[in-house]
Amino acid sequence: MESTTIYEKSFDTFPKLLIEQCKRSGANKLALRHKDRGIWKRFTWGQYYDYVKYFSLGMISLGLKRGDKVSILGENEPEWYWADLGIQAAGGIVVGIFTDCMPKEVQYYAAHSDSRFILAHDQEQVDKVIEIKDQLPLIEKVIYWDPKGLWSYTQPYLLNFYKVIELGKEYEKQHPGIFEENVSAGNGDDIALILYTSGTTGLPKGAMVSFNNILIVGRIINKIDPSFSTDNYVSAISPAWITEHNSIATHLMVGHPVSFPEDPETVQQDIRDIGPQIIFFAARQLEAMARIIQAKIVDAGFLKRFAYNLFLPVAYKKADTEIAGNKLNIFWKILYWLGDTIVFRNLRDKFGVLYARKAASGGAALSPDIIRFFRGVGINIRVGYGSSEGGVTSCGQLEGEIKLETAGRPYGLVEMRISEQGELLIRSPGVFKGYYKDEEATKKVVINGWYHTGDFCFIDGDGHVTIMGRMADVRKLSNNKTFSPDYAEIRLRFSPYLKDALVFGRETENYVTAIVNIDKETVGRWAEQKHIPYTTFTDLSQKPEVIKLVADELKKVNKALPEHARIKKFVSLNKEFDPDEAELTRTRKLRRSFVEQRFKEIIDAMYGDKTEIAVHSEITYRDGRKGIIETVMKINSIL
């Protein structure tokens, strides 16, 4: 079969790639699938093309001009892709917003980006926009594509997505050929997206990303590590995140179909339906998956548990041997084959990754234990590193040269070096076009073409990059030794019982402390098995047995840490860290300085000699109301 992969540099925008891919694959070939009403609905490249075209023209007839911004606030559905490409075809710029953002955040993004239109998925999202509409004078239309519950809304600025498609059809009658003209007027250096950085510090900034930022390195990666038109990909990470746009690029470049889940909550089942070859996991998802597997095994019947525990060492043996670059001998091969047939195959099937060839992870550092675990059970996770600013993928692990602690080597055309302070600098075609309306901030991070990542890194002799944590996070202790809290935190999160942790040290003290979040599910189940009664999360978190459990987990991790960086005292927090309270970013990264500030009282107490601390913590409910919880937390020492 002839390859449909488009490598030519002349197709330098997403819409151009779409038109070309539609020609190469043929209008009748499957391009998108969407599970709706329990059935996988199919869209061909031809239909895809039409939706994009008419949406684009519809937006033009509503007044969209080249360079205008349009915010999209929706779950992964075909409409997101159509709108994305349609807006870009008209020369517009897409602003991706996470669907779990609070109205206040949506308002900030839409206002700061000067959006003229907002696409809001459904009633939930439309309600958010209506709430803040008065503060957004620039917004002309709010376009939704799921009309459920919106039947009696009378706001004049509301418009159905499919109405826009109709407008586009009308518009085409008067202006035939205009869509193709618009697309060819596009240029690889045009801004395609503005994505607001998760901002672990300060206000979010809008990173402007051009088509070339994604496509140039994308082509190279696809040459080293190709995807094929026969591959399947399930779109499950938010398009408000740059990573998904890398997947869109590959999809258009290679011509493989994309499948959209029915509902964010059915993703697991939908992935299993499709059995994708290409899959992307956020680091947090993998951590959660590992926790689920371990918890389920504890719950499983005797036989299953026995088989799992019997073969797990074999899995680790395989992972370690392969990572070391060796091959298993025949004895281990047979053992692994047995383990695979009895346990691992079924495990992979349960998670829908039986056919996964490319399983990538990113978004945050991943504990080596997690990689060993997944590679052992046959899911060949590979870690990549990238950002909106420095290029969506700058380096990544390649099969055959996996080094556990590292995020692989830089891809071709990507240059990396380490500054004197230990900061990772990147120069590549992927380096972004600057922050929207914030030249000051841009100048701070891009100096002479080198993007300053703010990541504290280490590059080994083979060019493999190890991300140690954020520069701003690296702390010095009173004994003049430095440590990276991140490094300890990701290892803590491998524990099935711990969901999050803040590891802390300060210059005036000589030891390290931690605030940990227990995992409600697994610890809850553990408590039930041990017949430990509890009421709420707060109660559970302070149970002496749970404290002991946490202490044991910390001890395990402490062994892997250098002497001076070991955790001496900890508090099991009475609540979970939550993005709604700005403790985590929307991609679930810890907003360290904020959290440190917020829990200063607790941290101070850990450096005193108290054994307990009473705190009032403010919580924000989903609907924006605030409440106060008052609890006493124990301060625990690890001996």
Place this chain on the structure above:
Amino acid sequence: MVEQPNKKLIVEKLFLNFGGVHALDDISLDIYDNEIVAIIGPNGAGKTCLLNCINGFYRPQSGSITFEGKQLVGLPRHKIASLGIGRTFQNIQLYTGLTAVENLMAARHIFYKNTFIEDAIFFGPTQKAEVKHREIVEDIIDFLDMETIRDRVVGALPYGQRKKVDMGRALALEPKILLLDEPMAGMNSEEKEDMARYILDTHELRRIPIVLIEHDMGVVMDIAQRVVVLDFGKKIADGTPDEIRCDVRVIEAYLGRDSGIPMKYK
């Protein structure tokens, strides 16, 4: 002059006795097109009895219930259901061994018109009918956000989810009036909020009257356009939520006659 809305369901002089207990004592009630009516009252006031009389579980000793001009008293239950009276139950009545979607499909049985032979062969008319019904059921699943529990066995579902399936089952009957018996009992506040939205959306989408029994006064006052109060089998009040809120008899029924409530409420 404002157009008088149609009376959809008329209950007249209904009496229901269990031995010496007057469960329903001279109840008369009209339900109009396209309204949400809440029936409230203390425990044992006869709320569920009234619904049971409407859909034929109980046969009243005297009185009449007419729905779109048809007399319901004396009709068998399945006839009443096929006239378009859908209801949910306080203590959920579902096939616990079947999945959510199967429960909803089972509710469609009143619309199956195929013969036994056709059904035995399945292909042809039965298959077509099955697809058609499945589409309708899937719309309901989408409507009630039941995608995640579609293929889960109902017996294994948590209570709030089962309530949803129960509501879905009632909707699958394509009712012309919907009777909900404590749709929010035992739910947490988030589930309650969702259920309230489904009730309002159903009302908006299907334009049918909805009668609900509910104990959560917050919900009742928020979503009902009219509130009917029963006490010891008698109707003691009927009016808008605001009228009911300050009705002396209602306060007495709920709090007792000499409850020491401030004079301004008396």
